[in-house]
Each structure stands twice: as structure tokens, then as C-alpha cells.
Amino acid sequence: MMRLDHLPNQREGERVELFLRRHWFAVLTIILAFILLTIIPLGIGFYFRDLVSSWLNHTLLGPITVILGSLYFLSIWLFAFLEFTDYYLDTWIVTNERIINIEQEGLFHRTASELDLAAVQDTTAEIRGIIQTLFTYGNVFVQTAGSKGRFHFKNINNPETVKEKVNLLVEQDKKRLSALGARKKGKVKSRDR
Amino acid sequence: MFDLPSISFPVGILLIIFIAYMVFYVAYSFFNIYHLVRYGIYGFGLYLIVTVFTGGTILLVGASTLMLINFDWSAPINITDNIDNYDGDLFPGL
Numbered sequence: 108m109m110r111l112d113h114l115p116n117q118r119e120g121e122r123v124e125l126f127l128r129r130h131w132f133a134v135l136t137i138i139l140a141f142i143l144l145t146i147i148p149l150g151i152g153f154y155f156r157d158l159v160s161s162w163l164n165h166t167l168l169g170p171i172t173v174i175l176g177s178l179y180f181l182s183i184w185l186f187a188f189l190e191f192t193d194y195y196l197d198t199w200i201v202t203n204e205r206i207i208n209i210e211q212e213g214l215f216h217r218t219a220s221e222l223d224l225a226a227v228q229d230t231t232a233e234i235r236g237i238i239q240t241l242f243t244y245g246n247v248f249v250q251t252a253g254s255k256g257r258f259h260f261k262n263i264n265n266p267e268t269v270k271e272k273v274n275l276l277v278e279q280d281k282k283r284l285s286a287l288g289a290r291k292k293g294k295v296k297s298r299d300r
Numbered sequence: 301m302f303d304l305p306s307i308s309f310p311v312g313i314l315l316i317i318f319i320a321y322m323v324f325y326v327a328y329s330f331f332n333i334y335h336l337v338r339y340g341i342y343g344f345g346l347y348l349i350v351t352v353f354t355g356g357t358i359l360l361v362g363a364s365t366l367m368l369i370n371f372d373w374s375a376p377i378n379i380t381d382n383i384d385n386y387d388g389d390l391f392p393g394l
Contacts, residue, residue: 110342126341170311170371174318177364181325184360185332188353192332195349196339209339214331217339 115219118204124276125201125269129262130244133194141187148179189214199260201273204280206249208258220258224273224280228252232270249273312373322361329357 114121152159162168196211207221227249234245245266249258263269333350340346 109339166372166375167311167377170314170368170373173364173367173371174314177318177360177368178321181321181357181360181364184353184356185325185328188329188332191349192336195345196335198341211335211339214328214335217335 114200114202114207121202121204123200123202125199125272127199127201127260127263127269129194129197130242130264132238132242132244133262134191137187137190137194140190141183144183145180148176197261199258199263201269201276203276206258206273222249222251222258224277225284226251227273227277230270230273230277232266234266247273306378308376308378310373311371311375311377315368315373318364318368325357329353 109115114123159172162172193211193213196209196217198207198209200207200209203224205221205223206227208219210218212218229250231248231250232245233248234240234243239245239262244262244264247260247263247266247269249260251257260266260269333353336346336350
């Protein structure tokens with residue numbers, strides 16, 4: 108279990124500035140899909156209740172109907188849980204020194220990567236379409252200086268605000284590093300004398 | 301034409317499908333919960349999700365068991381009889 112006050116490979120003086128997950132609209136989609144997949148067969152069953160009850164009273168069709176029904180409802184419950192786990196485990200943590208990107212793709216594929224804020228060259232916020240505009244969520248792309256490509260914060264809340272915050276943190280980190288570098292150079296010079 | 305040999309089996313044989321699925325369900329759920337607990341962020345939300353999922357599973361399995369328990373699982377199904385007596389009406393309620 109990961110704790111926000113004890114990050115993996117946490118550096119001295121490092122603190123969490125932003126903890127991001129996909130927008131709650133992603134959870135709403137899972138809930139709506141689950142409700143639809145539950146209500147539709149129940150509605151069909153209710154509409155054809157005479158037929159269903161005749162099946163249930165049959166020696167062979169009764170057990171088959173109940174078993175198939177159980178398998179169906181257990182499957183959509185498990186599917187909803189899997190989708191929620193995927194949502195829950197996709198996280199982006201921005202500290203005052205680095206960005207940690209943790210992505211869960213399916214049950215057996217997990218990617219965890221990180222980059223130093225000093226390596227960030229450019230950030231882009233993107234809000235696409237009516238739904239994203241209405242609910243103020245979208246993507247943030249963090250472009251790095253290296254050939255590593257870019258980090259993608261998918262469907263996060265308030266992408267503009269996050270972009271501004273990341274830019275601010277990048278500036279602060281660059282200043283901190285240059286001050287640290289100047290101090291080190293000063294030490295080297297004083298030793299030479 | 302020709303006579304089919306009399307083949308019969310108890311309805312209970314269908315429970316094998318249900319039990320096999322439950323084994324798969326439990327294994328998959330276990331992996332999922334393990335992932336959540338191992339890689340999730342510590343907090344109340346994590347416990348809530350696991351509790352809700354486990355509670356929902358208990359409800360669904362309980363309801364299924366209550367419905368399944370009413371059937372006579374020892375009743376034999378004779379394939380030959382079912383073929384001979386099939387009146388072509390699979391949807392008698394319609």
C-alpha cells in the first residue's frame with residue numbers, strides 16, 4: 108500500500124503538491140454502464156414474466172435460467188469492480204521535485220514512471236468537446252527535454268489549473284537546482300584557493 | 301429409423317458450471333483486491349471499495365443460492381425422453 112506521506116524513493120525535503128486521478132465523470136460512466144446492464148435484462152425479464160416463470164418451474168430450464176442469470180449479474184459486478192480498480196489505480200503525483208505517473212492497464216499490466224521537474228520543457232492543457240467543457244476536465248501533456256516523450260494526465264479535473272501549478276513548480280525547481288549548483292561551485296572555488 | 305440409447309444424468313451436473321465460475325470469480329476478485337491493497341493509496345476510500353465489492357458479492361451469491369436451493373437437483377434428465385417429448389414450443393408463455 109502506498110502512502111502519500113511516504114512516496115517510493117522519496118527525497119529529502121520532497122513533498123506532495125498535487126495528487127491527481129481521472130475526473131469523477133469516469134466513475135459515473137462505470138456506474139451508468141452497470142445500472143444499464145442490470146436494468147435492461149431485469150426489464151426484459153419483467154416484461155416476459157409469464158415466460159420466465161414457466162421456465163423457472165421447469166425441471167431443466169429452471170436451474171439453467173437461474174445459473175445463467177447468476178453468472179451474468181456476477182460478471183457485470185466483477186466487470187464494474189475491475190473498471191473501478193483501473194480508475195482508482197491510475198494516479199499522477201506531482202511533488203516539488205518530480206512527477207510520478209502510475210498507470211494500471213488491465214489486471215496484470217502496470218506502468219510506473221517518474222521524471223524530474225527540471226526536465227520539463229513544455230506543458231499543454233486540453234479540453235475537448237461539450238462534456239469536457241461542461242464538467243471542466245481534460246488532458247494535460249507534460250513534454251520532457253529528453254527522448255522519453257511526454258507524460259499524459261488523462262481526463263483530470265481542472266487541467267488549466269494543473270498546468271499552471273506544474274509550470275510554477277517547474278520554475279521553482281529550476282531555481283532551486285541553479286541555487287544548489289551555484290552553492291556547489293562556490294564550495295569548489297573556495298577549496299581551490 | 302433407429303433407437304437412441306437411454307442417456308440420463310441428474311440436474312445437479314449443471315452446478316459444476318456454477319462452481320467452476322465461482323472458482324474463477326473468487327480467483328479474479330482476489331487478484332483485484334490484492335492489486336488494490338498492494339498498489340492503492342492508503343486511506344478510507346480503499347477500505348470502502350473492498351467492503352462494497354465484498355458486500356455486493358455476498359448479496360449476489362446469497363440470492364443465487366436461495367434461488368438455486370429450491371430446485372430438485374437429483375431429478376434425472378433423460379436426453380432421449382426430452383428429444384421424443386419435445387413439442388417444438390420452447391416459448392410456451394408467448
